[in-house]
Amino acid sequence: MIYVDSHVHSRNSSDGRDPIAEIVREAEEKGLAYLATTDHLDLELKYGDNHSPLKWKHINLDAYYAEWQAAKAALDEKGSPLEFRFGIEAGFGENVCGRYIATLAEYPFDVVVNSVHFVGGWDVYFPHAFLFKRKAKVYGEYLDNIIKSLDAPYHYDIVAHIGYVTRNAPYRDKSLGFADFPDKFERILKGIIDRGKALEINTHTTLYPAVEIIEKYYEYGGRKISFGSDSHHAELCKDFDATAAMLREIGFTHFTVFEGGGKEKQIPIA
Numbered sequence: 001m002i003y004v005d006s007h008v009h010s011r012n013s014s015d016g017r018d019p020i021a022e023i024v025r026e027a028e029e030k031g032l033a034y035l036a037t038t039d040h041l042d043l044e045l046k047y048g049d050n051h052s053p054l055k056w057k058h059i060n061l062d063a064y065y066a067e068w069q070a071a072k073a074a075l076d077e078k079g080s081p082l083e084f085r086f087g088i089e090a091g092f093g094e095n096v097c098g099r100y101i102a103t104l105a106e107y108p109f110d111v112v113v114n115s116v117h118f119v120g121g122w123d124v125y126f127p128h129a130f131l132f133k134r135k136a137k138v139y140g141e142y143l144d145n146i147i148k149s150l151d152a153p154y155h156y157d158i159v160a161h162i163g164y165v166t167r168n169a170p171y172r173d174k175s176l177g178f179a180d181f182p183d184k185f186e187r188i189l190k191g192i193i194d195r196g197k198a199l200e201i202n203t204h205t206t207l208y209p210a211v212e213i214i215e216k217y218y219e220y221g222g223r224k225i226s227f228g229s230d231s232h233h234a235e236l237c238k239d240f241d242a243t244a245a246m247l248r249e250i251g252f253t254h255f256t257v258f259e260g261g262g263k264e265k266q267i268p269i270a
């Protein structure tokens, strides 16, 4: 098995804990071939009418880049075979696209993960996002935001964790299946394919997207997938083997990893 992980958080994210050097050590111990750190850049957080019930701070990109460079230099010095890349998770917000264009241009990101976290001014991680709202409304708006995010006016490589809205949703049945919003899912999946982006297979909590949605992506001709543990603490390549087996069963033969400058590479799922 060749292990890759394209979505990982360090202490540079408000909700992350590990120094980058420790993440690299874990990657070497687990024998990863490819690792990208992708800390949170959430320009929408605390912008305009948006809210955060916690004291989450915006990332210090200079500090993040400096820490990444130091870890990369240490790897290079000892001739490590680990391919280590500099990434970012850009939390989409239609009102802050201009700020993303400017900020993303300031650093040489090898991989940009495009995520939707906000619905109606709240990160759906928090219960506030669901107050007095029906499931169909919040989930529908969440998927609409993903549709908008596909046309983000800046470069990105990966469409992250489709289904994140369900994570802390308060509904008795909080599942989000293809049949709930077939038109929206078709637009999203075909939109990813048409734009040449990669669909993220995210194992952080449960599997995102749900297997039936991954199957639809394959059926529509989607072959570009990215593996992301979305580790916030020592969980690199979580559930990798079982996930790889499920993907092979569907028909996928490789993960795509991103190397910066528009370059990408296929890693066999073997």
Ligand SMILES: [Zn+2]
Pocket: 089, 115, 117, 160, 161
């Ligand atoms: Zn995320």
Ligand SMILES: [Zn+2]
Pocket: 007, 009, 089, 230
């Ligand atoms: Zn993440």
